Amino acid sequence: MSESFTEALGRRVLLGDGAMGTLARASGGLVEGHGAELCVIAPELVSALHERYLAAGADVLQTHTFAASRPRLERHGLARRVREINLAGARLAAAVRDAAGRPAWVAGSVSPATPPGLAVPVEEARAAIAIREQVEALVEGGVDLVVLETFSRAAELLAAIRAVQDVTDLPVVAQATFVDEDGELLTAAGESPADVVARLVDAGAVAVGTNCTLGPQGLLDVVRRMGPTGGPFLSAQPNAGLPHVVADRSVRFAGDAEHFARYVLRYVEAGARLVGGCCGTTPEHTAAAARALTTHDAWSPPATPRDARVVPAPRAVPDPTPAPDEEIDQPGPGRGAVERWLRGRPASREFLVAAEVAGAGGPDEHLSRARRAVSGGASVLWVSRSRARRATTSTTGLAVHLHDRIDVDTALTVTSWQTSLLALQADLLGLHALGVRTLVCETGNPPVHAEQAVGDGVWEVDGLELLRLAADLNRGVDADGAELGTATVFRLGARVTPGADDLDREAERAVAKVEAGAEFLVSRPVFELERLRTVLDALDAAGRRVPVLASVGALTGYAQAEHLRHEVPDVVVPDAVVEPMRRAGDGPDAARTGLSLAAELVAEAAALVEGVVVRWPGSAVPGLDPATAVTRLRAAANGVDGSRVRR
Structure with missing residues (x-):
């Protein structure tokens, strides 16, 4: 090859490939052990995947050797095959490169030596030995560079760079992964993008950057906060979007190719020189990115990369935090709203307004938000689940805290993912004893993981079976069929997803949930009503219509509109919503436009559903806080909000 990777990167933007594991599974390449084992048991498949990415326009092919170090392979009984697997993986990619007929480079993929789920990293000396062993095999197999990817601690990434440099003088690309914790972009060790760059800038890597965990939009913020580095080039490889578990309990990623491609261009405008995809991305994403890059002067760096940025979202206004010993400032509307709502006759049932309690902060911050929502007219507080990975107040603890401090019904989402049947039963009995009696049962999705976007988890019970368990407890029977001393008196709800890809199946599931014991249903966020109407029609046809709360x-x-439309699974944001938000932009007035759109939706929904769950960001933004949102949407449901948004 006449031009090295470093020379090419200095001259132009290079496009990396996408996920290998995602594509392998979609192509039927399933192994019971480690995914990299495909390099030796299904080499034709791995070669075909590399060829597809190359044909899509990728300049850089990553070996299918992520997590193929000794500490990671030994968990699958493959510790003795470290060299064999990595050598095979490198040779497969190198053969595709050599037959390409155009410049292309092979990157040896190396992950942290620490397996996911371990609270303490692998001891530094052992990790260095493992990385050197893996890299030696990759270099022997013919790689052109080494990519250290998905590292969640800067110290571990720095040590890995040094371990690679002990073995070879090939260029190194060093990538950290970050999670968005309510607006803060941090590694698992609590480091910001700027912190990571500061640790790595003089380490000798040809490029530093970020990959995985975040979707295209979130990763752009990381890239901007990382650059300019003052030395190494920048790299960016996002996930396709958020992962979610589908009907067969496999994992799918939200995120379409054209949306991905738009953000690839924005990475380049922000200074990135190596761009590509991570989990959930496919050759379709790579091809879209290649087409997008042809419209950009990608052969030379931007003149002022830091100036090329979109208008930031409005800055959050911190919530006032009450003192720990603050007295309850208002008693609330009293308990029993859910009971009255469920027992009411359809013709005279009151339209229920519940307020979601979510976002960053501790119990006192949440208590302050909840009080403001109640002051705005909410008759129920709903504590939803969180996908955060950082330490935070448990949703169960928060629900009990709100129940104890505010005289109002408190509902709690209970998820079955990663919890055994008997543990769930114990949790339910504990909640009942503590006074939390309104539950919304769902399977749930795992939180985004800094290394594995999702894990298989414990699937002993899904949302439907969780409902049946709670319904049995209400009948005085436990999971083994034994009689309880006292039956529980939960009011049980379940989730319904109008934005599901397979709406017919979702409607069937909604009917099954009602038959399993759900007394009401709560939709996932809706921005249009036609798909929800389809589900309700199916419930009516089956004679299983129950009260429904639409999440608005x-x-x-x-x-935010663009993120929800393209990166969040099971949410449909129509053009009629996106276009007004595009005109509103991300300035101070945008929240008012969003609230007006929500009010219009609630006014229409009042004739279709029996209530709404009002959702809002964890912190107040100009024009939108819990009290404002609840008051405005309650008025819309009662037909007294007359504002309209120009479409």
């Missing part, structure tokens, strides 16, 4: 939220800006 006020968008705070165009960036």
Whole structure:
């Protein structure tokens, strides 16, 4: 090859490939052990995947050797095959490169030596030995560079760079992964993008950057906060979007190719020189990115990369935090709203307004938000689950805290993912004893993991079976069929997903949930009503119609609308919502536009459903806080909000 990777990167933007594991599974390449084992048991498949990415326009092919170090392979009984697997993986990619007929480079993929789920990293000396062993085999197999990817601690990434440099003088690309914890972009060790760059800038890597965990939009913020580095080039490889578990309990990623491609261009405008995809991305994403890059002057770096940025979302206004010993400032509307709502006759049933309690902060911050929502007219507080990975107040603890401090019904989402049947039963009995009696049962999705976007988890019980368990407890029977001393008196709800890809199946599931014991249903966020109407028609046809709460939220800006539309699974945001938000942008007035759109939706929904769950960001933004949102949407449901948004 006449031009080295470093020379090419200095001259132009290079496009990397996408996920290998995602594509392998989609192509039927399933192994009971480690995914990299495909390099030796199904080499034709791995070669075909590399060829597809090359044909799509990728300049850089990553070996299918992520997590193929000794500490990671030994968990699958493959510790003796480290060299064999990595050598095979490198040779497969190198053969495709050599037959390409155009410049292309092979990157040896190396992950942290620490397996996921371990609270303490592998001891530093052992990790260095493992990385050197893996890299030696990759270099022997013919790689052109080494990519250290998905590292969640800067110290571990720095040590890995040094371990690679002990073995070879090939260029190194060093990538950390970050999670978005309520607006803060941090590694698992609590480091910001700027912190990571500061640790790595003089380590000798040809490029530093970020990959995985976040979707295209979130990763752009990381890239901007990382650059300019003052030395190494920048790299960016996002996931396709958020992962979610589908009907067969496999994992799918939200995120379409054209959306991905738009953000690849924005990475380049922000200074990135190596761009590509991570989990959930496919050759379709790579091809879309290649087409997008032809419209950009990608052969030379931007003149002022830091100036090329979208207007930031409105800055959050911190919530006032009450003192720990603050007295309850208002008693609330009293208990029993859910009971009255469920027992009411359809013709005279009151339209229920519940307020979601979510976002960053501790119990006192949440208590402050909840009080403001109640002051705005909410008769129920709903504590939803969180996908955060950082330490935070448990949703169960938060629900009990709110129940104890505010005289109002408190509902709690209970998820079955990663919890055994008997543990769930114990949790339910504990909640009942503590006074939390309104539950929304769902299977749930795992939180985004800094290394594995999702894990298989414990699937002993899904949302439907969780409902049946709770319904049995209400009948005085436990999971083994034994009689309890006292039956529980839960009011049970379940989730319904109008934005599901297979709406017919979702409607069937909704009917099954009612038959399993759900007394009401709560939709996932809706921005249009036709798909929800389809589910309700199926319930009516089956004679299983129960009260329904539609989850409605006020968008705070165009960036949020774009994120929900393209990166969040099972959420449909129509053009009629996106276009007004595009005009509103991300400035101070955008939240008011979002709230007006939500009010219009609630006014229409009042004739279709029996209530709404009002969702809002954890912190107040200009024009939108819990009290404002609840008051405005309650008025819309009662037909007294007359504002309209120009479409």
